[in-house]
Amino acid sequence: xxxxxxxxxxxxxxxxxxxxxxxxxxxxxxxxxxxxxxxxxxxxxxxxxxxxxxxxxxxxxxxxxxxxxxxxxxxxxxxxxxxxxxxxxxxxxxxxxxxxxxxxxxxxxxxxxxxxxxxxxxxxxxxxxxxxxxxxxxxxxxxxxxxxxxxxxxxxxxxxxxxxxxxxxxxxxxxxxxxxxxxxxxxxxxxxxxxxxxxxxxxxxxxxxxxxxxxxxxxxxxxxxxxxxxxxxxxxxxxxxxxxxxxxxxxxxxxxxxxxxxxxxxxxxxxxxxxxxxxxxxxxxxxxxxxxxxxxxxxxxxxxxxxxxxxxxxxxxxxxxxxxxxxxxxxxxxxxxxxxxxxxxxxxxxxx
Amino acid sequence: xxxxxxxxxxxxxxxxxxxxxxxxxxxxxxxxxxxxxxxxxxxxxxxxxxxxxxxxxxxxxxxxxxxxxxxxxxxxxx
Numbered sequence: 001x002x003x004x005x006x007x008x009x010x011x012x013x014x015x016x017x018x019x020x021x022x023x024x025x026x027x028x029x030x031x032x033x034x035x036x037x038x039x040x041x042x043x044x045x046x047x048x049x050x051x052x053x054x055x056x057x058x059x060x061x062x063x064x065x066x067x068x069x070x071x072x073x074x075x076x077x078x079x080x081x082x083x084x085x086x087x088x089x090x091x092x093x094x095x096x097x098x099x100x101x102x103x104x105x106x107x108x109x110x111x112x113x114x115x116x117x118x119x120x121x122x123x124x125x126x127x128x129x130x131x132x133x134x135x136x137x138x139x140x141x142x143x144x145x146x147x148x149x150x151x152x153x154x155x156x157x158x159x160x161x162x163x164x165x166x167x168x169x170x171x172x173x174x175x176x177x178x179x180x181x182x183x184x185x186x187x188x189x190x191x192x193x194x195x196x197x198x199x200x201x202x203x204x205x206x207x208x209x210x211x212x213x214x215x216x217x218x219x220x221x222x223x224x225x226x227x228x229x230x231x232x233x234x235x236x237x238x239x240x241x242x243x244x245x246x247x248x249x250x251x252x253x254x255x256x257x258x259x260x261x262x263x264x265x266x267x268x269x270x271x272x273x274x275x276x277x278x279x280x281x282x283x284x285x286x287x288x289x290x291x292x293x294x295x296x297x298x299x300x301x302x303x304x305x306x307x308x309x310x311x312x313x314x315x316x317x318x319x320x321x322x323x324x325x326x327x328x329x330x331x332x333x334x335x336x337x338x339x340x341x342x343x344x345x346x347x348x349x350x351x352x
Numbered sequence: 353x354x355x356x357x358x359x360x361x362x363x364x365x366x367x368x369x370x371x372x373x374x375x376x377x378x379x380x381x382x383x384x385x386x387x388x389x390x391x392x393x394x395x396x397x398x399x400x401x402x403x404x405x406x407x408x409x410x411x412x413x414x415x416x417x418x419x420x421x422x423x424x425x426x427x428x429x430x
Contacts, residue, residue, distance in 0.1 A: 091401040121364030123402045130401040
């Protein structure tokens with residue numbers, strides 16, 4: 001990085017051009033692949049294996065062979081793009097943007113920045129301390145902390161791939177709304193004394209770390225690495241999830257679940273939230289199953305509530321946050337977010 | 353002597369960074385003292401907001417990602 005500052009001319013343009021060419025070539029092959037997988041899946045199932053399109057096995061297999069590569073391609077492409085977008089944001093910059101913002105405006109901004117700021121749950125504590133210590137209100141900090149895991153990029157891509165952009169959009173808007181409202185509520189409850197005392201005593205070293213200014217080649221490298229890491233972590237869940245989903249598609253009679261997971265079953269939304277909390281990190285495998293359940297009569301609100309509980313309220317993150325929050329604030333946080341998710345679930349079941 | 357600190361509560365990336373630092377130190381025969389900092393209050397001395405972080409002689413050189421060996425060597429070598 002220091003090199004680029006002092007000698008911006010010689011070695012840089014070559015690698016930059018190579019990086020752009022590579023990304024361009026990858027994008028082309030991605031497009032080609034995305035457009036041939038459906039015909040390929042059908043050809044394999046009905047042509048090569050000779051299964052009848054009307055048979056249950058044939059339908060399930062063609063679904064599986066098309067959906068696995070489709071979702072994996074969507075995941076790699078989108079995570080690559082999202083990582084590039086996120087390389088323009090950093091927690092330090094977000095903190096600077098949030099400084100001096102009032103409640104309300106601050107909550108909306110914090111929730112939106114929560115989506116684009118790179119964040120992993122092991123950074124939750126230093127980030128929390130960094131925000132609070134620089135004078136950002138507790139409620140605004142919580143809007144950020146709720147939105148960041150709630151609007152999960154893997155979940156967003158999976159919803160887009162399996163339900164279409166409308167449902168993915170609903171999930172995005174619902175997640176943002178919960179983060180904003182929950183942050184405002186927590187702010188109003190004046191729970192500052194339920195933050196562990198040491199947080200208030202910390203005085204930062206002063207002088208923020210100089211932000212890195214990556215080149216495009218570096219952004220691409222970083223995006224490639226995180227794509228590999230995330231897809232490497234979730235691909236098995238995707239395959240298993242789609243396999244189970246394909247089985248449900250082919251073998252469970254339609255409307256079998258309307259009674260248990262349909263909009264009429266009032267208790268299904270809270271039950272979905274309760275079920276979702278301990279299921280962290282399996283969002284990738286859960287969505288295909290859930291999509292198959294929906295085809296058999298489960299309601300969209302119930303399904304979205306389940307999704308959000310899986311990604312937003314995770315036990316490991318709560319345990320990490322316990323280092324800085326007293327039990328009562330943790331309980332308030334979980335309670336407010338869970339209520340928000342349940343409300344969104346009922347709302348969608350009513351509206352759609 | 354170099355003083356190197358790996359900041360992080362013990363997540364996967366923090367462990368990876370620490371292992372990489374140890375490897376670079378061993379491979380290049382550097383004399384460095386490698387410490388782990390897992391206490392959040394201490395990490396805040398360097399204004400760390402993303403884990404893991406790497407501190408060389410009291411200066412935070414990188415945070416929020418695991419750098420590669422060449423980068424680490426660059427920071428450790430005089």
